[in-house]
Amino acid sequence: MTTATEVVQGNATPHPGYASDQEVRWCPGCGDYSILKQMETVLKEQGKAKEDIVFISGIGCSSRFPYYLDTYGMHSIHGRAPAIVSGLRVIRPELSVWMITGDGDSLSIGGNHLIHLLRRNVDVNVLLFNNEIYGLTKGQYSPTSPEGSVTRSTPMGSVDHPFNPLALCKGADGSFLARAMDRDPKHLREILVRADAHRGTSLVEIYQNCNVFNDGAFEVFTEKANKPLHTLFVEHGKPLVFANGTKGIKLDGMTPVIVDLAEGASMDDLWIHDERDGFKASILVRLFDDQGHEGAMPRPFGVFFVSDRPTMETKLNAQVALAKEKKGVGNLDDLLSGGRTWTIG
Amino acid sequence: MTATLQPKIVEQRQNVVILFAGDSGDGIQLTGSQFTDNNAHFGNDVSTFPNFPAEIRAPQGTLAGVSGYQLQFGSVELFTPGDQCDVLVVMNAAALKANIGKLKQSGTIIANSDGFDAKNLKLAGYIDKDDPLTNGSLTNYSLHAIDITKMTRNALAETTLGMKEKDRCKNMFVLGFINWMYSRDLKNTELFLTSKFAKKPDVLDANRKALLAGYNYGDTSETFTTRFEVLPAPMPKGEYRSITGNQGAALGLIAAAQKAGLDLFYGSYPITPASDILHELSRHKNFGVKTFQAEDEIAAICSAIGASYGGGLGATASSGPGIALKGEAMGLAFMLEIPLVIINVQRGGPSTGLPTKTEQADLWQAVHGRNGEAPIPVLAASSPTDCFEVMYEAVRIAVEHMTPVIFLSDGYIANGAEPWRFPKAADLKPITPPFATPELATKNGPDGKFLPYERDANGVRPWAIPGMKDLQHRIGGIEKQDGTGNISYDPLNHEKMVRLRAEKVRKVVENVPPLDLANGVESGELLILGWGSTYGAIRTAVSALNDEGHQIGHLHLRYLFPFRQELEGILSRFKRVLIPEMNAGQLRQLIRAEYLVDAQGLNKIQGMPFTSEEIKAAALKFLKK
Numbered sequence: 001m002t003t004a005t006e007v008v009q010g011n012a013t014p015h016p017g018y019a020s021d022q023e024v025r026w027c028p029g030c031g032d033y034s035i036l037k038q039m040e041t042v043l044k045e046q047g048k049a050k051e052d053i054v055f056i057s058g059i060g061c062s063s064r065f066p067y068y069l070d071t072y073g074m075h076s077i078h079g080r081a082p083a084i085v086s087g088l089r090v091i092r093p094e095l096s097v098w099m100i101t102g103d104g105d106s107l108s109i110g111g112n113h114l115i116h117l118l119r120r121n122v123d124v125n126v127l128l129f130n131n132e133i134y135g136l137t138k139g140q141y142s143p144t145s146p147e148g149s150v151t152r153s154t155p156m157g158s159v160d161h162p163f164n165p166l167a168l169c170k171g172a173d174g175s176f177l178a179r180a181m182d183r184d185p186k187h188l189r190e191i192l193v194r195a196d197a198h199r200g201t202s203l204v205e206i207y208q209n210c211n212v213f214n215d216g217a218f219e220v221f222t223e224k225a226n227k228p229l230h231t232l233f234v235e236h237g238k239p240l241v242f243a244n245g246t247k248g249i250k251l252d253g254m255t256p257v258i259v260d261l262a263e264g265a266s267m268d269d270l271w272i273h274d275e276r277d278g279f280k281a282s283i284l285v286r287l288f289d290d291q292g293h294e295g296a297m298p299r300p301f302g303v304f305f306v307s308d309r310p311t312m313e314t315k316l317n318a319q320v321a322l323a324k325e326k327k328g329v330g331n332l333d334d335l336l337s338g339g340r341t342w343t344i345g
Numbered sequence: 346m347t348a349t350l351q352p353k354i355v356e357q358r359q360n361v362v363i364l365f366a367g368d369s370g371d372g373i374q375l376t377g378s379q380f381t382d383n384n385a386h387f388g389n390d391v392s393t394f395p396n397f398p399a400e401i402r403a404p405q406g407t408l409a410g411v412s413g414y415q416l417q418f419g420s421v422e423l424f425t426p427g428d429q430c431d432v433l434v435v436m437n438a439a440a441l442k443a444n445i446g447k448l449k450q451s452g453t454i455i456a457n458s459d460g461f462d463a464k465n466l467k468l469a470g471y472i473d474k475d476d477p478l479t480n481g482s483l484t485n486y487s488l489h490a491i492d493i494t495k496m497t498r499n500a501l502a503e504t505t506l507g508m509k510e511k512d513r514c515k516n517m518f519v520l521g522f523i524n525w526m527y528s529r530d531l532k533n534t535e536l537f538l539t540s541k542f543a544k545k546p547d548v549l550d551a552n553r554k555a556l557l558a559g560y561n562y563g564d565t566s567e568t569f570t571t572r573f574e575v576l577p578a579p580m581p582k583g584e585y586r587s588i589t590g591n592q593g594a595a596l597g598l599i600a601a602a603q604k605a606g607l608d609l610f611y612g613s614y615p616i617t618p619a620s621d622i623l624h625e626l627s628r629h630k631n632f633g634v635k636t637f638q639a640e641d642e643i644a645a646i647c648s649a650i651g652a653s654y655g656g657g658l659g660a661t662a663s664s665g666p667g668i669a670l671k672g673e674a675m676g677l678a679f680m681l682e683i684p685l686v687i688i689n690v691q692r693g694g695p696s697t698g699l700p701t702k703t704e705q706a707d708l709w710q711a712v713h714g715r716n717g718e719a720p721i722p723v724l725a726a727s728s729p730t731d732c733f734e735v736m737y738e739a740v741r742i743a744v745e746h747m748t749p750v751i752f753l754s755d756g757y758i759a760n761g762a763e764p765w766r767f768p769k770a771a772d773l774k775p776i777t778p779p780f781a782t783p784e785l786a787t788k789n790g791p792d793g794k795f796l797p798y799e800r801d802a803n804g805v806r807p808w809a810i811p812g813m814k815d816l817q818h819r820i821g822g823i824e825k826q827d828g829t830g831n832i833s834y835d836p837l838n839h840e841k842m843v844r845l846r847a848e849k850v851r852k853v854v855e856n857v858p859p860l861d862l863a864n865g866v867e868s869g870e871l872l873i874l875g876w877g878s879t880y881g882a883i884r885t886a887v888s889a890l891n892d893e894g895h896q897i898g899h900l901h902l903r904y905l906f907p908f909r910q911e912l913e914g915i916l917s918r919f920k921r922v923l924i925p926e927m928n929a930g931q932l933r934q935l936i937r938a939e940y941l942v943d944a945q946g947l948n949k950i951q952g953m954p955f956t957s958e959e960i961k962a963a964a965l966k967f968l969k970k
Binding site for chain 2: 020021022049050051052053054056066067070071072073074075076077080082083084085086087088089090091092094095112113116316317319320322323324326327328329330332333335336337338340341342343344345
């Protein structure tokens, strides 16, 4: 496992090849640097042609991301990246498309577009940088901020109940759901590779520290001392084990229960993670306890759910192909005459 | 066919206006459009005005539920569906009450007497069941009350259809009768029915029977002694079809995309009266048309932006309320400098307004409705066939000038139909996308890098799309450095970019055909300046006034932003300028602001188009001042 010190802090070292010539302008220490670096590494390892890669983002700190990569990119408007991606994919299904968004961009102003992107299963890799705060507007609570969050717009604490992003995305029938964090680069890279390999909307929620407005929001999951007890890294076909192998989770009917392996619980009784099991995935995304509570379930990371279903653009373009096959490729003169004409003169 | 009992007289008419009216479930629109089709095929000029309520099935028998279809057909060139009707066909009491004011004195009423029972009279608000068909109130008209319901049922007695289905054939009885009255045969309608009900032979049979029964009723009834004949119009020679404005817009998009060699992507969210463009386009997938019914108006335009970014032709349509939602994305497309067509089929506003009625009150929204300095070319179509031409031009500008373009039409011409002497594909103007070439990867930047925002003589940037090698670049809505497109907050750069973008848009009208007067004199007492769907009414009025010896010119604007340079000169050749608009004076204010001309307005904001008489009367009053 990589330690936090391995993560590039401050100015990113540009990777020859996939980094653009633009100076990266996130705050020093921002979690975004790590995500950018892992992305560059993955692109470099994959070695895809730069011109066939497109990054589309919305608005927010994370959405500056496309400017820093030497691929095609568009920094669009707040919340609308999913819609732009949808049109792009229909016209250019052969491209590799990534969407960069944040918790405000995709779950607040763009919430509607995100759920429709997921149900349509447009083939795009969505990196949802979740820092549980509005950074670019300087520190208001976001739709993922815990209830009671004291921010510049909520001096007495926020009264809004937050979204559980992956549960929301599961509800919208997302076909690939995963969670990663900025402070675990190796795991993040693995997840990015998995997301890219999936055909359909790959939704990766990335816990990202905003060290200016919400520092330490995910400390309980990222700091060495807490991490084993509060995180659960799920892998397909393997039992749900955490706390350095001393604890596990089993299903008591539909209810997940923590069992103590050190005190005699059997590995055989544990919940075996199956990425293809949609019902179990619905329970897994609900492991979302406040870590301050006694007996809280650990927070899962990894690929929660994968299902293969055709993408919207595949089906749409198949209809176009079928229409051409059945009616023949359109003839403009026939279209203009419309078939029912009369002649004068 | 049954033998004629007594010889009928045939009278010739130059032009006839008929208004069919009934419940919104009575099949009025179909009756009207079929009769229109029949006349057009015969060689008449035709112009139509469908007018229906916003509710799909408003309460039966009420004034709110009245659907109407007005058409004018003639042996002369026509530009409007007519001011007053010669014939009013009403299926019930409410239809009569709602439309009697539109009938000429001594005009003909054909009424379905079954629609005037106590219940219908009450629903229509006739006091104390006072039946207008029998109380003598219609003596100034030629009234024919026919029990169309009963006669249709009788004609279909042998069929297996239920009573409700039989009654749905009433409109075919009416259509048959009207065809008899105007000496038209039933061939076209039968062809139409055969294709429409190919899979429902019993329904086809019933419709044909009702159609024939209506025709034969005219032939055999002794009430009707006169038939009419409207000879073909002296239309320019050529091959014609019938087309509505929304169809014209859809075909314009497809044709232009084909000529430009681009895949058409149409992102849209259903809204009246624009949805028919989506319906039409979705039927033509074999032309590579990709239609996307988005989750909302914002997603509709953004998906189109994504398609254009990918090298397709992105287009989106809506009406005023939806256009309001698209405003921010229009600004993005303007900043990205990519092709995009935004269609506004205007309806009565503000807010939800009058969804099925027409208005021209979104002109300011089109010209001004974005944050920041974001000038976007605005074009308006003046008739159903003009929708094709203007759409084609809108696409040409969008693609060749790398800019979003707004296309304005309205409910009146969107749903109205007229004969169209359609062009040959080969005769359509070529459209050349300014695609980036591989050489640009190293040639146009000072340090050997591609400059996505370097401009040509027209201020147009190269269109580099994903997949083009070594032309990778990043673009966005944030202000960009001249040339490179990189983020820049430099104050002088911002002003420079604002001016460069505006200059690019200004140049759009430099290379377009000369601006001609639509009709009338080149200079003189009065210029009537119009835009959009008021064309027909103004043209008819100006012709009539000039025939009476007046010196009036008619100029109709297609390019509403930017204005053409010649406009100022034309305005200066007339002593007075009158601007009729279906709004409170939006073009008038733009003209006054731009040219300091004391233009006066004729403004009608009733959800209904102008009649030519209204324009004429206003012009005469204005001339007397």
